[in-house]
Structure formats: structure tokens, C-alpha cells
Amino acid sequence: MEGKKILVGVCGSIAAYKSALLVRLLVKAGAEVRVIMTQSAQSFITPLTLSTLSKHPVATEFVKNAAGEWENHVELGLWADLILVAPASAHTLSKFAYGLCDNLLTATYLSAKCPVAVAPAMDLDMYQHPTTQENMTKLQRMGISIIEAEHGELASGLVGTGRMAEPEHIFDFVESHFSTEKRFEGKRVLITAGPTYEKIDPVRFIGNHSSGKMGLALAHQLAGEGAQVDLVAGPGKYSILSDRIAMTAVQTADEMYEAVAERYAECDVAIFAAAVADYKPATVADQKIKKSGETMMIELVKNRDIAAEMGLQKQVNQLNVGFALETENESTHAQQKLSKKNFDMIVLNSLNDKGAGFSHDTNKITIFKPSGDSLKFEVKSKTEVAKDIVNAIYELG
CATH class of the missing domain: 3.40.50.1950 (Flavin prenyltransferase-like)
Structure with a gap:
């Protein structure tokens, strides 16, 4: 300076x-x-x-x-x-x-x-x-x-x-x-963000409250550090402010899987920040389902686990970063996902923490690594949280 x-x-x-x-x-x-x-x-x-x-x-x-x-x-x-x-x-x-x-x-x-x-x-x-x-x-x-x-x-x-x-x-x-240093210059980063909407009929869907803000903040932080970012985003409002970010909009978990699978082999870092629906309706009605009776049964089938399947394809020169949003036994569940999905690190959010979770402009995270080391942070804006996550990714490399 x-x-x-x-x-x-x-x-x-x-x-x-x-x-x-x-x-x-x-x-x-x-x-x-x-x-x-x-x-x-x-x-x-x-x-x-x-x-x-x-x-x-x-x-x-x-x-x-x-x-x-x-x-x-x-x-x-x-x-x-x-x-x-x-x-x-x-x-x-x-x-x-x-x-x-x-x-x-x-x-x-x-x-x-x-x-x-x-x-x-x-x-x-x-x-x-x-x-x-x-x-x-x-x-x-x-x-x-x-x-x-x-x-x-x-x-x-x-x-x-x-x-x-x-x-x-x-x-x-x-x-x-x-600073002239661009830590991710020449790197390609794949990020998933937001929710997925799984159709029940032309009107209704199964979804969640994810806004995609955390994934978008990560995309801008990495683009600012020189990376070329592929952002695969579920439904939401995304203001893209960098020409280094190429966004692909998707609706369902299947669409997100296809978009990720198409781009994964070319990426140096993959960040799975999306809140992907675990299940989808076994069949989707062609017309709006009319109300009849006091109850309605919908058969659900499991979606493909995008992060886990990319983890099976991961090469030695690639880094996979996962997210876990938990409500109980948070650390245990996050570390189980870290191993199960072949992540190089996982970012834990707890819905029990004030200021963390869906739709907030703030977040509170703990980062776990396979070594057992962890980094715990206080509540910060998602822009600042993105910086902490990117710093941790850089240290892994």
C-alpha cells in the first residue's frame, strides 16, 4: 500500500x-x-x-x-x-x-x-x-x-x-x-448454490428455504481472486457482478446433477453449497392435482447424491468442499459427511445458531478437515464468511 x-x-x-x-x-x-x-x-x-x-x-x-x-x-x-x-x-x-x-x-x-x-x-x-x-x-x-x-x-x-x-x-x-496477487488465477471453480424444486404437479413442488446467498458470495470472492467460476444455481435471485462468473440456472436435483457432471472434470475446486432435495416425487402429475379426501399420499424416491457421486470421480489434483446444515449432533454428522463424500473439507452451519442458516445475510460456520482439525468462526456477513472459506481452501492447496 x-x-x-x-x-x-x-x-x-x-x-x-x-x-x-x-x-x-x-x-x-x-x-x-x-x-x-x-x-x-x-x-x-x-x-x-x-x-x-x-x-x-x-x-x-x-x-x-x-x-x-x-x-x-x-x-x-x-x-x-x-x-x-x-x-x-x-x-x-x-x-x-x-x-x-x-x-x-x-x-x-x-x-x-x-x-x-x-x-x-x-x-x-x-x-x-x-x-x-x-x-x-x-x-x-x-x-x-x-x-x-x-x-x-x-x-x-x-x-x-x-x-x-x-x-x-x-x-x-x-x-x-x-494487491496484485490473485491466488486463484488460472483456476476453474465449480459452485452449486440455492435450493432445488422437485415437481409434484405443474403448480406444486417440494423445496426448501435456501436463498443461494452463500454460494453467490463464494462465487464473487473467488472471481475477485482470479478464478473462472461455473455457478450452477437453483431457483432464486442472483445478481452476477463479475464476467468471470458463468451461471447455469436449474430447477431440479436431476438438472443440477447433469450440469455439475458436465463441468466437474474441468474444475480444480468444487464447492457443493446447494441445498439439494434428498427426495423427489416418484411420478409428476400432468395436471394440477385436485383436492379430494382428508389426506394425500405422495411416493418419494431418492435423488442422486451429487456431491457423493462427484467424490467418487475426484482426481488427486481436485479439491471438493462440502456444506452441512444440521439441527442436532452437528459436529458428528458433518464429520461423517466429510468422510462419506470424499470431501477435502466441510463447512458446518447449525440452525441452532442465531444469524445462521437459510435466507440470512449472515452466517456462523465451523470448518472441519479430514485431519480432525477444525476452525470455528463467529457470526459474520456472508461476504466475510466467503473470505474465511476461500482462505481455508487456499491453505488446502
Whole structure:
């Protein structure tokens, strides 16, 4: 990070106090840091604090001083190698998304030619609001990196996702951004994600609550590290933000099996994150089954175990990673799957852990290896969990 020019934007949020540590970490790593503060940010932390830590005057207004000297937002935007807004308020995210320009930070953002990253910070309900989520999705499509908010206690007293990522985690993001190392460059990774829907008739199906978020987070993390990713995904909403990810949409376990089998021999790493239905109806009705009687019997037959069958085909140069979602005897069941399916490691989720399991933006995992070693992690955003899993995969290689 030595010599890199980083422009830190600070918005009005209680998390603004963390920007002091962030600036200190960046300067200590050798970066040249300058700071822009919005007017509301100054209610939470003083410009003097950030000026002292960054070793440069803090920019707050278009006019620098009483003499009328201009704060050149165009120059600031062209100067930076990275614009990093931390904390980024819901208000500023919406301005960025729609090109509104009413302060020095938004004007500089519109003048920037460099990459931009934002670390949102707001209360739980604000972060989850569809408008905020839509704004962040739009920003991602425009190429802006979102350093996802983390799970924990919020200023309101609520507990949930909305805390600005810790300064150390943001620092890791910046370090990774400037790193030329692509640990999975030249590697091909196959990932399954989401649920499968097994048809009963043209209207009804057997399925589960998997959202595919964990598999998608893994796909983006690995693509960011240089891998070419084949994502085989069951029903769900998937926003693909990298041209290194090729997604194949499937519905049933049989369709997922065929797509995986077709691609497996070419992959270096296979990650089986999908929640595949274990059983399917023995027959599928051509027409909607009409209600008749107080009960209805559906005969089920077992689906092929995709991960186990690929485990039988696994070559010495391939790594297979499994997932286990359990509700009881979690560690025992996960380690049994590790051996039975010829996995090189398995990621355990427990539905008994708060913040883990289906549809959450967070997860809590334990990683088991054939050696018996295990790595246990606290609740994190699925983006951060993906980083932990990818680090563990890299160490296996």
C-alpha cells in the first residue's frame, strides 16, 4: 500500500468515530490519505482529529477559507487511486446511486476516475429497507464495491446487520484491492448454490428455504481472486457482478446433477453449497392435482447424491468442499459427511445458531478437515464468511 493515494469520505453516522482508526491504519501502511467530511459527519468527529491522523487538512466545503480559496473537487477526484467512503450513510448512498450533487463529497465522487468503495453504516431497518438494498445493488452494477455492514449491537440498541465493518476489515479490503496477487488465477471453480424444486404437479413442488446467498458470495470472492467460476444455481435471485462468473440456472436435483457432471472434470475446486432435495416425487402429475379426501399420499424416491457421486470421480489434483446444515449432533454428522463424500473439507452451519442458516445475510460456520482439525468462526456477513472459506481452501492447496 506504500504510496497509494486514498481519499476517505466520512458521512454523518455514529460509526464516524471508527474512521480515525481506519485513517491511522492506512497511513501506518504507507498510504497517502486525505479526508473529505460531510457537514453532518462533523457532529460525530472533528476535522482536527482526522487532519492530525492523515497529516493533511480535511476538506469540508467548496470554499476553503475566508479568502475564498476554492477546494478543487475535480483535482481531488483525479488525485485518488481509491475513494473509500466509511461510514457511508443511507443518504449518501442514495445520492451516489442517482448522481445527486449537493456537497463536496458527492461532487468529488462524480469527478472521480478511480475505483470507489463504500462501507455502509445505519440502523437495522434502514439497512434492510428495499430502497437501501436497491441503491446498493445499483451501485454494485455501476462498479462500486460494497464493504458489507456487519452484524452486532447497533446504536439504537437493536442487534442485527447495519454496523459499519470494523476498521481492520476495511483495511483488509483496501489491502486486497491494491494487491496484485490473485491466488486463484488460472483456476476453474465449480459452485452449486440455492435450493432445488422437485415437481409434484405443474403448480406444486417440494423445496426448501435456501436463498443461494452463500454460494453467490463464494462465487464473487473467488472471481475477485482470479478464478473462472461455473455457478450452477437453483431457483432464486442472483445478481452476477463479475464476467468471470458463468451461471447455469436449474430447477431440479436431476438438472443440477447433469450440469455439475458436465463441468466437474474441468474444475480444480468444487464447492457443493446447494441445498439439494434428498427426495423427489416418484411420478409428476400432468395436471394440477385436485383436492379430494382428508389426506394425500405422495411416493418419494431418492435423488442422486451429487456431491457423493462427484467424490467418487475426484482426481488427486481436485479439491471438493462440502456444506452441512444440521439441527442436532452437528459436529458428528458433518464429520461423517466429510468422510462419506470424499470431501477435502466441510463447512458446518447449525440452525441452532442465531444469524445462521437459510435466507440470512449472515452466517456462523465451523470448518472441519479430514485431519480432525477444525476452525470455528463467529457470526459474520456472508461476504466475510466467503473470505474465511476461500482462505481455508487456499491453505488446502
